[in-house]
Amino acid sequence: MSTANLPRLGLIGAGIMGRPMGLNLLKAGYALGVYARRPETATPLTHAGANLYASPAALAAEADIIITVVSDTPDVEAILFGEHGLVAAAKPGLLIIDMSTISPLATQEFAQRLGTQGLRMLDAPVSGGEAGAIAGTLTIMVGGQAEDFAEALPVLSALGKTITLIGEHGAGQVVKACNNLIIAQTVIAVSEAFAIAQASGVDLEKMRTALAGGFAGSKVMEVHAKRIIEENYTPGFKAKLHAKDLRIAANTIQSLGLNLPSSQLAVNYMHELVEQGQGELDSSALAKIVQQLA
Known part of the structure; x- marks a missing residue:
């Protein structure tokens, strides 16, 4: 397609x-309009050829597809x-692709309200x-109609590599909530294992190398475990945002009437990290809470 x-x-x-x-959308050849609550944050995009708009409405008047990626519901x-x-x-x-991480229930409500006005929506957290956003290798979890997904797929392919239509509206947000719970719980498990190893005099980097090659291997072991060993919590994903995401997960669990104690533990630990004033650190700093308790 030209x-x-x-x-x-x-x-x-x-x-x-x-x-x-x-920037990846511009590199893929798309004409891009941008709205940012703080216009200065969009400067790299305007320098690369994007047009800046004064409001979401002004942008909507000219766009065929709009992507939203903001903080909360x-x-x-x-x-x-x-x-x-x-x-x-x-x-x-108009097709709206919400790539924020927000409430699944609210997503379903938003999609219904938009539908009554002839507008379409995909949730695509x-x-x-x-690092994945820069490299264009994001994993994208999509909820919505199959025909809308098919239309959006070329655009999403400029942003990610693993792009999956999960199900109806809200399904993408459910999977993202599960994703964030798995990451947080895995960081806790790695941190507790490191506490055992350190107390036993075991070299943590050698342990990480050994475990990464077996069933305990994961992205968390590859990336976050190294951060924990080096105590380098420069944010890739800030703890305060992960805490927000875990609150969404906790609300989803509650709405489903489930009892999931280890998930609640992860929610509590991340909340404690933020309460201690460390919300600007990478969320792998969750290890600090484990270390305090150990």
Whole structure:
């Protein structure tokens, strides 16, 4: 497909994830409009050829597909339905791809409200952090209609490598909640194993090398375990954002009437890390809580 036939894209959110994602869309040949609550955060995108818009509504008036990647559920709701929000000026048939991590239940409600106005939505949260956003190798978990997914797939392919249509609206957010729980619980398990090894006089780097080659191997063992050993918690994914995501997971668990104690432990540990004033650190700093308790 020539660039002349590509859909016109909009991007809302130019933070740690949105900026590199926008740059990858520009590299793929898409015309890109951007709205950022703090316009200065979009400077790398405008320098690369994106156009800056004054409001979500102004962007919606000209775009065929809009990607949102913002912090939390209320932010998405305001972008969609608030004053100067997308619905104020969107053309019928506009496809909105929400790549934020927000409540699955709210996502279902938003998709229904948009549908009554002739607008379409996919929830498409991501995993892979800033490094994955820069490299264009994000894992993308999608909820929504199959035909909308098919339309969005070329765009998503400029951002990620593993792109899966999970199910109906909200399904992508459910899987993202599960993803964040698995990561947090694995960091706790690695941290507790390191506490045992350290107390026994075992070299942690050698232990990491050995375990990475077996069934205990994982991305957490590969990346976060190294951070823990080096005590280098420069953020790839800030603890305060992971804590927010885990609250979404906890609310989802509660809404389903499930009793999942180890998941609740992960929620509590991350909350404690943030309460101790360490929310700006990488979420692998969860190891600090384990070390304190050990």
